Amino acid sequence: MARRRRVIFHIDVNSAFLSWTAVQLMQSGHQDIRLVPSVVSGDPSDRRSIITAASIPAKKIGIKTAEPVTMALRKCPDLVVVKGDWDWYRRCSEEFIEICRKYSPVLQQFSIDECFIDMSLRNWGEDPVDVATRLKDEVKATLGFTVNVGIGSNKLLAKMASEFEKPDKVHTLWEEEVQEKMWPLDVRELLWVGKKTEEKLKMYGIRTIGDLASRSVGSLTRLVGKKFASQLHENANGRDDSPVETEVPEAKSISAERTFSNDIGTEKDVDRALFNVACIVAHRMRRADFYTSCVSVFIKYRDFSVVQRQHQVAQPTNITAIILNEARALIRDIWDGESPIRQIGLGVSKLSHESAVQMSLFEDPKMDFYREWDRKYDEEKSQNEDARTLAYERMKQQ
DNA sequence: TCTGGGGTCCTAGGACCC
DNA sequence: TCTGGGGTCCTAGGACCC
Numbered sequence: 001m002a003r004r005r006r007v008i009f010h011i012d013v014n015s016a017f018l019s020w021t022a023v024q025l026m027q028s029g030h031q032d033i034r035l036v037p038s039v040v041s042g043d044p045s046d047r048r049s050i051i052t053a054a055s056i057p058a059k060k061i062g063i064k065t066a067e068p069v070t071m072a073l074r075k076c077p078d079l080v081v082v083k084g085d086w087d088w089y090r091r092c093s094e095e096f097i098e099i100c101r102k103y104s105p106v107l108q109q110f111s112i113d114e115c116f117i118d119m120s121l122r123n124w125g126e127d128p129v130d131v132a133t134r135l136k137d138e139v140k141a142t143l144g145f146t147v148n149v150g151i152g153s154n155k156l157l158a159k160m161a162s163e164f165e166k167p168d169k170v171h172t173l174w175e176e177e178v179q180e181k182m183w184p185l186d187v188r189e190l191l192w193v194g195k196k197t198e199e200k201l202k203m204y205g206i207r208t209i210g211d212l213a214s215r216s217v218g219s220l221t222r223l224v225g226k227k228f229a230s231q232l233h234e235n236a237n238g239r240d241d242s243p244v245e246t247e248v249p250e251a252k253s254i255s256a257e258r259t260f261s262n263d264i265g266t267e268k269d270v271d272r273a274l275f276n277v278a279c280i281v282a283h284r285m286r287r288a289d290f291y292t293s294c295v296s297v298f299i300k301y302r303d304f305s306v307v308q309r310q311h312q313v314a315q316p317t318n319i320t321a322i323i324l325n326e327a328r329a330l331i332r333d334i335w336d337g338e339s340p341i342r343q344i345g346l347g348v349s350k351l352s353h354e355s356a357v358q359m360s361l362f363e364d365p366k367m368d369f370y371r372e373w374d375r376k377y378d379e380e381k382s383q384n385e386d387a388r389t390l391a392y393e394r395m396k397q398q
Numbered sequence: 399t400c401t402g403g404g405g406t407c408c409t410a411g412g413a414c415c416c
Numbered sequence: 417t418c419t420g421g422g423g424t425c426c427t428a429g430g431a432c433c434c
Contacts, residue, residue: 310428
């Protein structure tokens, strides 16, 4: 008996943050910023903020995602720059996912604005393209923004298909279409081929996905290592047997970082920044009932070089003060105390839901103070700067 | 002209053990 | 005095994704 063909949809919101902001602004009577050169960024007044999403007219005049806002403004002084609103994006995302889920419960959310659905179990009496078209039209009619739907016999092909012409389109990329639709594409277009891999491949004359598909795994191994080589080779040939994962995986690490508008170089500034990221990370751990066994910090210098240090902690913890002290020790290890720092970050990994075994007899007497401090922080969240300064002072007293 | 923030996975080398 | 091979854990760094 012939195996049933897999049918996977990949649904991708077109210029997600920009479309979502456009919908939000139109509710209060603004013009549709999708129709003019416009971008979404972090804080537009910060000279170091970059573009998170660009409208199609903006892309047409050469403005790219991830480029500095100041640079884009030079290209286009009339550019509309809007600050992103994460709470709004989360709401848009949830409603978008709910519509997709109606078409198949076998759904994997791939990011805030993309998901895969496995349509294989459907009793196909109609063309998948018609179903996909209904889905995309329903999103547009209900939520006011457009999506692309890619249809393929596996996740890789569905995802590649959704990248074809945008916006508001449905495309197929079946196995038998790989040669015609995927092989002529630049190798950079293949999922998992980034800037560095592109350079390596092109140095060896591999320019298109078809070139990549025709090479032996052995020859690719010398370029990118064994594991990655076999994956690239499979993908370039349109093969991918990974399932649509419906389970949301648990976080493996939590981190926060901060880039300064002007580089910092004093112990005081560094300690304050470290305190801020430690508060954010530890708070998020407690909210998700996580404990860490490994704390790491990193510093990015002016020249963008990064130095990182990590250390395993004796007892799993989510207490801000303990994490902060680990981080301070690590920073002392990697920073000379004066070199200007562009960005600082703190992360925790080796997460578990098990707290340390309590040995109350030997416990640091400060522990009660630390726990109380965290409890207060979680209550107030200390989101605004003043509250956090007070919290910082409170901790320093100890 | 000046480059964010939050993740995942892989690799390579060193330490240490048998 | 010179020296194997395998396994595991830890650390640093690099590549990719959105």
